Amino acid sequence: MDIIVLLKQVPATESTIALADDGKSVKTDTVKWVMNPYDEFAVEEALQIKKKQGGTVTVVSVGGDKTVEALRTGLAMGADKAVLINDPATKECDGLGIARILAAAIKETGYDLIIAGQRAVDDDNYLVGPAVAEFLTIPHVGMVIRAEVTNGTIRCTRTVEGGTVVQELVLPALFTTQRGLNEPRYVSMPGIMKAKKKPVDTKTLADLGLDAASLAPKVQVTAMTLPPERSGGRMIEGDSAQAKAAELVRALREEAKVI
Amino acid sequence: MAQGVLVITEQVDGTFRKVSYEAVSEGKRLAGTLGGKLTAMVLGEGVESMAGELGEYGADKILVADDASVKEYLVDGYTTVLAEAVEKTEPALILIGASMTGKDLAARLAARLNAPLAMDCVEVRAEGGSITATRPMYGGKVLADVSLTGTPAVVAIRPNAMSIEKTAGEGTIDKLMVSPGDTRIKFIEKQLETGKTELTEADVIVAGGRGMNGPDFSILEELAETLDGAVGASRSAVDEGWRPHSDQVGQTGKTVSPGLYIACGISGAIQHLAGMSSSKVIVAVNKDPEAPVFARADYGIVGDIFDVVPAITAEVKKLKG
Numbered sequence A: 001m002d003i004i005v006l007l008k009q010v011p012a013t014e015s016t017i018a019l020a021d022d023g024k025s026v027k028t029d030t031v032k033w034v035m036n037p038y039d040e041f042a043v044e045e046a047l048q049i050k051k052k053q054g055g056t057v058t059v060v061s062v063g064g065d066k067t068v069e070a071l072r073t074g075l076a077m078g079a080d081k082a083v084l085i086n087d088p089a090t091k092e093c094d095g096l097g098i099a100r101i102l103a104a105a106i107k108e109t110g111y112d113l114i115i116a117g118q119r120a121v122d123d124d125n126y127l128v129g130p131a132v133a134e135f136l137t138i139p140h141v142g143m144v145i146r147a148e149v150t151n152g153t154i155r156c157t158r159t160v161e162g163g164t165v166v167q168e169l170v171l172p173a174l175f176t177t178q179r180g181l182n183e184p185r186y187v188s189m190p191g192i193m194k195a196k197k198k199p200v201d202t203k204t205l206a207d208l209g210l211d212a213a214s215l216a217p218k219v220q221v222t223a224m225t226l227p228p229e230r231s232g233g234r235m236i237e238g239d240s241a242q243a244k245a246a247e248l249v250r251a252l253r254e255e256a257k258v259i
Numbered sequence B: 001m002a003q004g005v006l007v008i009t010e011q012v013d014g015t016f017r018k019v020s021y022e023a024v025s026e027g028k029r030l031a032g033t034l035g036g037k038l039t040a041m042v043l044g045e046g047v048e049s050m051a052g053e054l055g056e057y058g059a060d061k062i063l064v065a066d067d068a069s070v071k072e073y074l075v076d077g078y079t080t081v082l083a084e085a086v087e088k089t090e091p092a093l094i095l096i097g098a099s100m101t102g103k104d105l106a107a108r109l110a111a112r113l114n115a116p117l118a119m120d121c122v123e124v125r126a127e128g129g130s131i132t133a134t135r136p137m138y139g140g141k142v143l144a145d146v147s148l149t150g151t152p153a154v155v156a157i158r159p160n161a162m163s164i165e166k167t168a169g170e171g172t173i174d175k176l177m178v179s180p181g182d183t184r185i186k187f188i189e190k191q192l193e194t195g196k197t198e199l200t201e202a203d204v205i206v207a208g209g210r211g212m213n214g215p216d217f218s219i220l221e222e223l224a225e226t227l228d229g230a231v232g233a234s235r236s237a238v239d240e241g242w243r244p245h246s247d248q249v250g251q252t253g254k255t256v257s258p259g260l261y262i263a264c265g266i267s268g269a270i271q272h273l274a275g276m277s278s279s280k281v282i283v284a285v286n287k288d289p290e291a292p293v294f295a296r297a298d299y300g301i302v303g304d305i306f307d308v309v310p311a312i313t314a315e316v317k318k319l320k321g
């Protein structure tokens, strides 16, 4: 079972996000960079499947020099090798562009299963996983909380509003992760030491036979704003819980008109 | 020439999702500025009889793929059927409700069509023939305007962000012959809780955090019921095992935009705020007057949730008679 995990480095969720001077991106110099939380589930699941089925786990990312850190975290968790597509031209790419690059990189290696996060918590696109599956013409299933591999198929439980759906996919296939799939392991000191010796293969777009022109973005951010601050927030005073509750309910009905 | 709007609807056991009505209503508004017709697409088995209703929300044409092979959502078959519908209607814009299934389908369809996609948008504009949209990023910490180049543009709209309007459309039903092709995905089973209001579609959410101090959420359930709302939770409450993962609101849970969000015993961590800050009105109840959640609330009550929440329920009941 050769498993590929798609992994993105993103600002930690506890980061306060500030806008950059260009008005269409965020300041990146002050944020802490981590592995996308949904990709941690992906690495963990890959390691658990490998433990039962044997095989290899490869973590793959499109990113910059810094992205090596996230890949090393994946290796320290237990992945066998890493591939980094590091090319300045990828900075301009939209989600479909990133998916094309990943698909091209994956095509070069053999694989039985690909695991991606449902979304990266920076762009919140929910796109790259399904798009990679499409470009590789393999089936996929999204937002999985349980996966079981048996003889050439994978049975996945996906979450939908108000419940779950079980589907069985013929391998090779791709699935994306949902919270509840597993508890990602912490990296251990020996894990970190071992990771230092594991290979990180770095590639450019030219290595993959791609050029920037064919990846021209169709989706571009033209402006970013911070959501409006809530003004006029008010503390409701009162002598008792009952008095406060009565004033709240009055305000919700008469001022806010929401009940 | 590509023109008009194609709205892909989603039905669950014979009922359209609320976001599908929102998408059809928004599609009507956009077809008005873009020019061209509004086509609504319905997929499923035995769905022809329900499809006509979309005419009341402005659909000019209703394409129905009514077949056993599309009874359940399987992404490969659905994408193939939709790609055919796109070829047939040549829309300038495709709208789809960003439910979990809607997001999944929008992504795969955009890749199949090699089309620009804007996911989970709270606003869509068609100015001078080009499509732009506003979408939250960084879990709602930022709002981004994006431009989409190329046709069709695919836009998935966030549930509860756009209004439903009744306007008459021609409502002509057209059957689409279905050939989903070979599927490599097999439906095994599904388990749906019936009668439960979906968090992302709820008008009112009463959410509980670690302050609930245990799995008994009955005071919140009662308030939610009184307000016809749903119960949500912070990640701490989920991690404690008090609530299912599907109740989690926040940057790594659900992003919600109800009319009213009542946070009970939730401190207001940045990851939680990200998921609920687009709510229209936010109420916080917390015993700690310094809790960060108050800075984001329209109304705050300092007090013990076990006193305040039942008192709110009683007041609402009084009001509703």
Ligand SMILES: Cc1cc2nc3c(=O)[nH]c(=O)nc-3n(C[C@H](O)[C@H](O)[C@H](O)COP(=O)(O)OP(=O)(O)OC[C@H]3O[C@@H](n4cnc5c(N)ncnc54)[C@H](O)[C@@H]3O)c2cc1C
Binding pocket: A013, A037, B208, B209, B210, B211, B212, B233, B234, B235, B236, B237, B248, B249, B250, B251, B252, B253, B254, B264, B265, B266, B267, B268, B269, B270, B271, B272, B275, B285, B286, B287, B288, B291, B303, B304, B305, B306
């Ligand atoms: C990668 C990552 C992703 C995360 N994603 C999310 C996410 O999606 N959603 C999310 O919610 N969190 C998320 N978190 C966790 C987040 O950082 C906080 O830990 C969490 O939101 C805290 O939950 P809480 O407010 O319920 O608990 P606490 O912070 O412990 O707050 C409990 C509050 O209850 C109050 N309280 C206690 N008893 C009472 C009482 N009787 N009456 C009134 N008030 C009372 C206290 O004053 C306190 O303010 C994430 C964290 C990480 C690292």
Ligand SMILES: Nc1ncnc2c1ncn2[C@@H]1O[C@H](COP(=O)(O)O)[C@@H](O)[C@H]1O
Binding pocket: A005, A006, A007, A008, A036, A038, A039, A060, A061, A062, A063, A095, A098, A102, A115, A116, A117, A118, A119, A120, A121, A123, A124, A125, A126, A127, A128, A129
């Ligand atoms: N630059 C990238 N490199 C590797 N994987 C990525 C990258 N961007 C996105 N992904 C994968 O696709 C998932 C969804 O990302 P997105 O579509 O950006 O929300 C992530 O959780 C990753 O698994």
